[in-house]
Amino acid sequence: MDAITNGLQWFVNLGASVMLPILLFIFALILKIKPGKAFKAGLTIGIGFIGLNLVIGVLTKNLGPAAQAMVKNFGLHLGTIDIGWPAASAIAYGTVLGSLAIPVGVLTNVVLLLFGLTKTLDVDVWNYWHIAFTGSLVYIVSDSFALGLFTMVVHVMIIYLLADMSAPAVQKQYGLKGISFPQGASTPGFLLALPLNWIMDRIPGINRIKLTPKTIQKRMGIFGDSSVMGLLIGLIIGVLAKYSIAKTLQLGVSTAAVLVLMPRMVSLLMEGLSPISEGANKFVKSRFPGRDLYIGMDSALAAGNSTVLSSALILVPLTLLISVILPGNHVLPFGDLATLPYMIAIMAAVFGGDIFRTIIGGIVDVVASLYIASWVAPLVTASAKAANFNLQGNSSISVLSDGGVWTTWLIVGLGKIMTWGGIGVIGLVTLGIMIWYNKFRKISTKKA
Known part of the structure; x- marks a missing residue:
């Protein structure tokens, strides 16, 4: 068992630029x-x-x-860093339980695909650290190794469900045909963005604001160009940093x-993914008529979008400001x-690329996070100690991007x-929604 775990860890440590091309070539x-x-596609992806x-x-x-x-200029002094x-993933994979996240995630993915309960074939195995993270926290709380494993299964089911549900918006907004984002820090934003979008659609004045990169460039000329905006x-x-x-x-x-460069790198990545995505859909349709397949990738593919990156950069000083004025908060945003951009990638797709709505949604997300x-800070700190992580003098640590998402609160809280x-x-509720979404929803749609 140790040999298998060590082998998987070695493979993961190769990094996405080596690991993904090998997986996708096979x-x-x-x-x-x-x-x-196949070789050219894999190499291009790398x-x-x-x-x-x-x-x-x-x-x-x-x-x-x-x-x-x-942080220094504003004189911020909050007790938890x-x-x-990057550090959170090291902590997550650093425990015995966390080291099993990849086989647990892959096996769960295969089973769900075989039963037609997900459309996402997740090749982004590095990001299984998200389920290793919650599994380790629940293990700390319950002192039950088995419950930690079960938690990882349930968490990855939620991620696949949200990835499937958000895939149409992701593909439409970013032009990523056949792609979904089963990424633990991004998918929770989907359910947060849906009600926010519904509310903003019904607020007079707000519902008339349309700030997409295209409309900004049209109104502002050269100042609306993505490079000039950047x-x-x-x-x-720079001015705020003095x-x-x-x-x-x-x-x-x-x-x-x-x-300017991020979208071009994403285009290169998609050049390699396109033949694999097309081949996957042909393969599935020939053996499972009527079924589609999404290739699960990191939401980094959307990080270079003008709406996502512009909104995220504006949110940086806002996040620092919010952390100071938010009653009851003791986390100093820094590492994340x-x-x-990853936290708001799917939210921006739900908002149709609207920068104004993405910033508003990002503010709500940051407050909740x-x-x-x-x-969750005490549990993250305890998990870090269990993984022999060097706290570097910090008595309390946490993670904004993953430790702060609502799935962590729901799973670890319960x-x-x-x-x-x-x-x-x-787990039962998630399974029920999966069955409805992939089975009965199709039937009811066809009857309608």
């Missing part, structure tokens, strides 16, 4: 795509991910210090570069400020209060 061969074409990571690296490298400077998803946002953040003129200008140009991250009964109820 998958393409299973779909009977010609070896040469190159696209390297390009994507380089651009995200530029954003993180420049935004991280700016955020730190803003947001360590960010420059202006970067300059504003940077020198030189550093402010550098941040502005770097932010502009991210807004650069992860805001700060409260949940504050509540796990804490009701243990097996609470998690079991969530």
Whole structure:
């Protein structure tokens, strides 16, 4: 068992740029795509991910210090530090329970696909750290290894369900044919965005505001161009960080570069994914007539969208401000400020690319996330100690992007209060909705 776990961990540690091309190459061969074409598709995906990571690296490298400077300038003193998803994933995979997340997630995915209860074939196995995270927290609460495993199954079922439900909006908004986002920090935003969109549709005045990149460019001319918008946002953040003129200008140009380069890297990634996605749908339709298949990918594919990135950059100073004035919050946003595009990626799709609505939705999401991250902080800290994670002098840590989403509150909260009964109820409700969504909903639609 240890050999298998160590082998899986070694494979995951290769990183998405190596791991995904290998997985997708094997998958393409299973779909009977010609070896040469399959190899080229996998390699292109790897190159696209390297390009994507380089651009995200530029954003993180420049935004991280700016955020730190803003924290210092505003004199923020909150007791719990947001360590960010990279550290959180290390903690999640660092426990014995967390190391089993990948086989648990893959097996659950296969079973649900065989029974027609999900359309998402999840190849983004790295992001199973999200279920490792909640599983580890429930294990800390309950001291039950079996309940921790069961929690991971239930959580990944929720993620697949939300990925399926949000896929049409994601594909329409981002032009990602046959793609869904089974990403634990993104999918919860779908159910948050739906009622917010409904409410804003019915508020006089608000329902007439349409701020998409196209409408902004039409009204503002050159100032509405994505590169110029990136420059202006970067300059504003530089000023708030009290940077020198030189550093402010550098941040502005770097932010502009991210807004321009990110979509091009995503296009390269999609160039490699297209033949695999088409092959998967042909394979499924030939063996399961009437069924569609989505390729589950990281929501990083949407992070470079003008609406997503512009809204996320505007939300950075707003998040810091909210953390100070929010009563009862004790989490200092830091590590996950650069992860805001992932948190709002699916929300932006539900809002049809509207920047105004995405910012409003992002504010609501940040408020909820700060409260949940504050509540879950003691469990995250305990889990970090169990994984022998170096707290670097921080007595209390949490995670904004994943520790703060409503799925964490629901799963860990009921796990804490009701243990097996609470998690079991969530699992049964999720399974019931899956059956309705993939079975009876089709029947009722056809009859109608």
